[in-house]
Amino acid sequence: MIHALTLILACQLAGEALTRFFGWPAPGPVLGMALLFALMLASARLAALVTPTGEGILRHLSLLFVPAGVGVVGHLQQLGAYGLGFALVLVVSTVLALAVGAGAFVAVARLTGDKGDRDA
Amino acid sequence: MREFAEIWSYLAASPLIWLSATLIAYLIGDALAQAAGRAPLVNPVLVAVILLAALLWGTQTSYATYFEGAQFVHFLLGPATVALAIPLWHQRHAVRRAFLPVCAALLAGSVTAVLSALAIGYALGLSPQLLATLAPKSTTAPVALGISESLGGSPTLTAVLVILTGMIGAIVVTPLMNALRIRDWRARGFAVGVAAHGIGTARAFQVNPQAGAFAGIGMALNAMLTAFLAPWALGLFL
Numbered sequence: 142m143i144h145a146l147t148l149i150l151a152c153q154l155a156g157e158a159l160t161r162f163f164g165w166p167a168p169g170p171v172l173g174m175a176l177l178f179a180l181m182l183a184s185a186r187l188a189a190l191v192t193p194t195g196e197g198i199l200r201h202l203s204l205l206f207v208p209a210g211v212g213v214v215g216h217l218q219q220l221g222a223y224g225l226g227f228a229l230v231l232v233v234s235t236v237l238a239l240a241v242g243a244g245a246f247v248a249v250a251r252l253t254g255d256k257g258d259r260d261a
Numbered sequence: 262m263r264e265f266a267e268i269w270s271y272l273a274a275s276p277l278i279w280l281s282a283t284l285i286a287y288l289i290g291d292a293l294a295q296a297a298g299r300a301p302l303v304n305p306v307l308v309a310v311i312l313l314a315a316l317l318w319g320t321q322t323s324y325a326t327y328f329e330g331a332q333f334v335h336f337l338l339g340p341a342t343v344a345l346a347i348p349l350w351h352q353r354h355a356v357r358r359a360f361l362p363v364c365a366a367l368l369a370g371s372v373t374a375v376l377s378a379l380a381i382g383y384a385l386g387l388s389p390q391l392l393a394t395l396a397p398k399s400t401t402a403p404v405a406l407g408i409s410e411s412l413g414g415s416p417t418l419t420a421v422l423v424i425l426t427g428m429i430g431a432i433v434v435t436p437l438m439n440a441l442r443i444r445d446w447r448a449r450g451f452a453v454g455v456a457a458h459g460i461g462t463a464r465a466f467q468v469n470p471q472a473g474a475f476a477g478i479g480m481a482l483n484a485m486l487t488a489f490l491a492p493w494a495l496g497l498f499l
Contacts, residue, residue: 146340149340149343149344150340150343152343152346153339153340153342153343156343167404167484167485167488168342168401168403168404168407168484169339169403170338170339170340170342170343170403171342171401171404171481171484171485173339173342173343174342174343174344174345174346174349174477174481175346175481176343176346177343177344177346177347178346178349178350181346181347181350182350182353188347188350191344191347192347192351194344195344195346195347196344196347196348198337198340198341198344199341199344199345199347199348199466199473200466201287202341202459202462202463202466203287203291203304203305203306203460203463203464203467204283204284204287204305204306204309204334205334205335205337205338205341205459206306206338206424206427206459206460206463207283207286207287207306207309207310207313207331207334208283208327208328208331208332208334208335209335209338209402209420209424210306210307210309210310210424210428211310211313211314211317211324211327211331212324212328212420212424213310213420213421213424213425214310214314215314215324216417216418216420216421217421219417219418219421220418220421223385223387223391226382226385226387227395227422227425229381229385230378230381230382230385230395231378231398231422231425231426231429232429232433233377233381234373234374234377234378234381234398234399234426235374235399235426235429235430235433235456235457236433236437237373237374237377238370238371238373238374238377238399238452238455238456239370239430239433239434239437239438239452239453239456239457240437240441240452241369241370241373242366242367242369242370242371242373242448242451242452242455242456242479243366243370243438243441243443243445243448243449243451243452244369244441244443245362245365245366245368245369245370246359246362246363246365246366246445246447246448246451246452247362247443247445247448248365249361249362249364249365249366250359250361250362250445250447250448253361253362255358255359255361255362
């Protein structure tokens, strides 16, 4: 577990260092994710090592958003006069993005003769 | 026996109490969500946030004090993002097979998220600064803040909009996809990752592991695409 945790943190650290160094718009952890993925592709042993710990962290991914969510409550009045307008924008735009995104996925999957992963 | 106020003033100053409170609030939220059969509206994050906000308000505790304890949980967002490589690796063959649908859904979902938000905001008469604040709302928080800042928006307000978008997406996705009769877990997961970043991804993992893996990819790819897309899209409305 300590090995897996070290590997994950090292990937994040390398990701943070690289984005800072090159001034990339991608955040450090996203680059760290790409890095860890590359390492797992390179070594199946490493993939097996990191899987249980990583899945443990991800099992309660929701929990990790709670502190930031509590921070939002204090800032709700910042929405100010536009509160209702913002609410409308967020709900409509999110519903549209979900519907169009999933619709595009299904449509292109059908066009390319992809039947999904019934076998997986 | 010591006075309660004395014990409280000692505990309230240490990170332990708010770290514990965060975990307990989440466990209550998760238990309620389970009892409700994972009904979308009983979202564990939403329940925990409401409980903790009420507790902070009731005890007159500042967010800064709360965050001294909660930061240990908050910190794990970084490693968790890195760990998204793991489901991606396990689903790598499924992802490679779905290369074209993934590209199409990324482009369609990302463009829709940015353009629809700007168009509705513009129609409601939001100022250019508020539009810049709104543009990256579907992107994962650290990227969204950077985009907002570089466009001349307000990063703190963007953070609020990002979290709210995530919660809306996590609540809406299941009933919406059922209504649209989209049953492909890959499509459902990928779309919620693009539209509602990590909070949507967390919801996807609760529903189906394949949906979760595709949501993680959607979130990561959308973060990169929006960084390029948002300045262009904002230019259309200025």
